[in-house]
Amino acid sequence: MTKLEVINLTVEVDGKRILNNVNLTVESGEVVAIMGPNGSGKTTLFLTIAGHPRYRVVGGDIRLDGESIINLYPEERVQRGVLLAMQNPTPVPEVRLSTLITAMMNKKLGRHITDPPTPQVLTELTKLTAELGLKPEHLSRGVHAGFSGGESKRAEVLQLLMFKPKVALLDEPDSGLDVDGIAVIGRSIARLAKEGAAVLLTTHHAEILHYVRPTRVIVMHRGSVVHNGGEEVVRTIESMGYERFFREVLGIS
Ligand SMILES: Nc1ncnc2c1ncn2[C@@H]1O[C@H](COP(=O)(O)OP(=O)(O)OP(=O)(O)O)[C@@H](O)[C@H]1O
Numbered sequence: 001m002t003k004l005e006v007i008n009l010t011v012e013v014d015g016k017r018i019l020n021n022v023n024l025t026v027e028s029g030e031v032v033a034i035m036g037p038n039g040s041g042k043t044t045l046f047l048t049i050a051g052h053p054r055y056r057v058v059g060g061d062i063r064l065d066g067e068s069i070i071n072l073y074p075e076e077r078v079q080r081g082v083l084l085a086m087q088n089p090t091p092v093p094e095v096r097l098s099t100l101i102t103a104m105m106n107k108k109l110g111r112h113i114t115d116p117p118t119p120q121v122l123t124e125l126t127k128l129t130a131e132l133g134l135k136p137e138h139l140s141r142g143v144h145a146g147f148s149g150g151e152s153k154r155a156e157v158l159q160l161l162m163f164k165p166k167v168a169l170l171d172e173p174d175s176g177l178d179v180d181g182i183a184v185i186g187r188s189i190a191r192l193a194k195e196g197a198a199v200l201l202t203t204h205h206a207e208i209l210h211y212v213r214p215t216r217v218i219v220m221h222r223g224s225v226v227h228n229g230g231e232e233v234v235r236t237i238e239s240m241g242y243e244r245f246f247r248e249v250l251g252i253s
């Protein structure tokens, strides 16, 4: 069992307060969907959990299985099983996607980072690449180098599915995906949770949630969690829009 706890988390970027007293918990097998308007703090929350050095925790804690991780380097958090699929991944043209995934898997398996992939890793990589609608050619290209928006999303999820993290953070895994892509990625995320990962994902659309079936939906507003409930809130937000939802349902302006 894995449990990630975000406790009264307050975060600053370059001296500017972005998150205020955020609380949430996600356990093995659960999918928690985080919604909220542009700029409400979703990506900041994920980058802080992943350990991005620019995001300074000025209050509260992040605990993995009861142990604080806020003083760990990003690499150490990955080693503990916390992995982020980014909203806007940065291209690394000089490193092939297959090299990156092999290195990640070698590190996880306690092998030397530059060792060739194990036969199991190679088989799994070939299978998942095809399943996610990517071509073998993408594996031999630089990471996200010249990838289309949807291909980049698929490549981020490929890394996650290969690594099988304890805690999977997916920041808008559905943005820029075509309808088939949303179904494939949605089903893959559901499988990840079924296999025991604790999954946090952000989205602006209900569609991916048809496949993922979140355990809870959390809504953020100006760096705070303002609602924590079931899937029904997604339909309310879709029909009302955020401004009306905040004003008329939650009574905040
Ligand atoms: N490095 C930074 N410097 C200044 N402001 C920042 C920085 N990073 C984030 N912010 C601000 O923090 C707020 C939250 O940003 P964040 O990216 O977390 O929002 P989001 O909920 O992910 O939005 P979106 O739905 O558009 O992805 C925004 O107002 C953003 O401009």
Ligand SMILES: [Mg+2]
Binding pocket: 042, 043, 044, 087, 171
């Ligand atoms: Mg974001």
